[in-house]
Amino acid sequence: MLSIAQIDHRFVQSIFCFCGISRSICSTSNGFIDGFQRIEKYLIDYRKSSNCDTVSDENQEEESVDSVGTSGRYEEEEEEHHQQNVFNRSSFLRNTKNAAAMALKVLQQDGPGFDARSALDNLEIQVSGLLVREVLIGILKNINQANRERCVKLGYKFFIWSGQKQDYNHTVNTYHLIMQIFAESQEYKAMWRLLDEMTEKGYPVTSRTFNIFICSCGEAGIAKKVVERFIKSNSFNFRPFKHSFNAILHSLHAIKHYNLIEWVYQQMLADGRQPDTLTYNIIMYAKYRLGRLDQFHSLFDEMGRNGFPPDLHTFNILLHIYGRANKPAEAVVHLSMMKEAGIEPNVLHFTNLIDALSRAGNMDACKYFFDLMVEQGCEPDVVAYTVMINAHIAGGQFEKAEEMFSDMFDNGKIPNVYTYNTMIRGLCMAGKFEYACLMLKEMESRGCNPNFLVYKTLVSFLKNAGKVFEANEVIKGMVEKGQYGHLLKRIKKYKRC
């Protein structure tokens, strides 16, 4: 709670500074002044109404030093004050959630003969960034193929309605949410319009914005246009990266768009930009994924020639490649090269290597590096255990996988969705269907929410084994939880194959 409050406070303050500066720069444009004055007024009110509770949090720290052994009463007052603020904040959260639920209900009634706008007005709810966020997320969560047009309409109606409220301005986050809603319905024109609007109003366009756009376009031609627009954009906030190319390359890397990475790199060179370590690492990884290992190696050489020695990420990629090629000896050599370069191999390196080796089918090497990792004082975490469990299952050694699973508990590591899904898959492959179903129950009772993939894994294995009844029971349980009903088709489709 405290840390959230502090972040909020800093955020508000930084916007404050930002407003002050921009106002003095743009003092000729009336539109800007009005816009910022509105934001500023809102912020002043916000600080008043929130009673500057965040400030008192900070003061508390200083005062606790000053007031050691002096005024106990003062501390009590502070404490009371603090509790009051915690109470205010949680009731604000609760009220906002209720208001959002009411707004969603009103929106659902929208249709001919129903004026949603005035119905929303009649609710007399306080519009805040949190409220708009709650409502838009509520819409986004329920969106599916069948209702998406209506969802877009309702979402946009609410976006416009809330944006017109006095003392409220949309945030970058609410823009992103409405863009995501449009993206679900492939309303690209509307997305571009919103992007222009953000830029006009001086909102920072971030890599999140880029991500929403790039994920929404299937065609390569459109994707290139998106990239071009963001590279050229003056309002693109590419921090923490050095320039927009690296920010874009990193986003593309995260969504595994390797072809586009090659293209962006060409644009970057044409633009006269020099690649740095980050650029090289991403390009090299893309080359590897595209199966162009010769280019990978020439880039690696080029990188060294240009004064960029391999860093921990570079070594991570190298280890992965040697693992996949089933060259454990090379991996050993590189591990010691890393150490010579002053880079200690950590869990991520070992996990990565073990995963790659398991894909190459070398179970002995997997075990060797797992033990080496522990020996070197590197504690395996959930991912490392999951990768080992997966390796054993891939090698058909289910008992070993189970052993790992219980070792994991002994070492105090809590399995997550990946782990459970891997175990359920393993149990199915071993023909232990009752256990697989029990494992699903277990993960639920341990508070680990099964995702769609978990259900899909279990159901498809059950169906393929002719256990239709059990499969339907699992589906029933899934639908009862009410989250993945709209994805049912995907399981059925699987059945027909």
Added chain:
DNA sequence: CTAGGGTTAG
């Protein structure tokens, strides 16, 4: 702190 590791999928 702020680039890195995982459910084989078409």
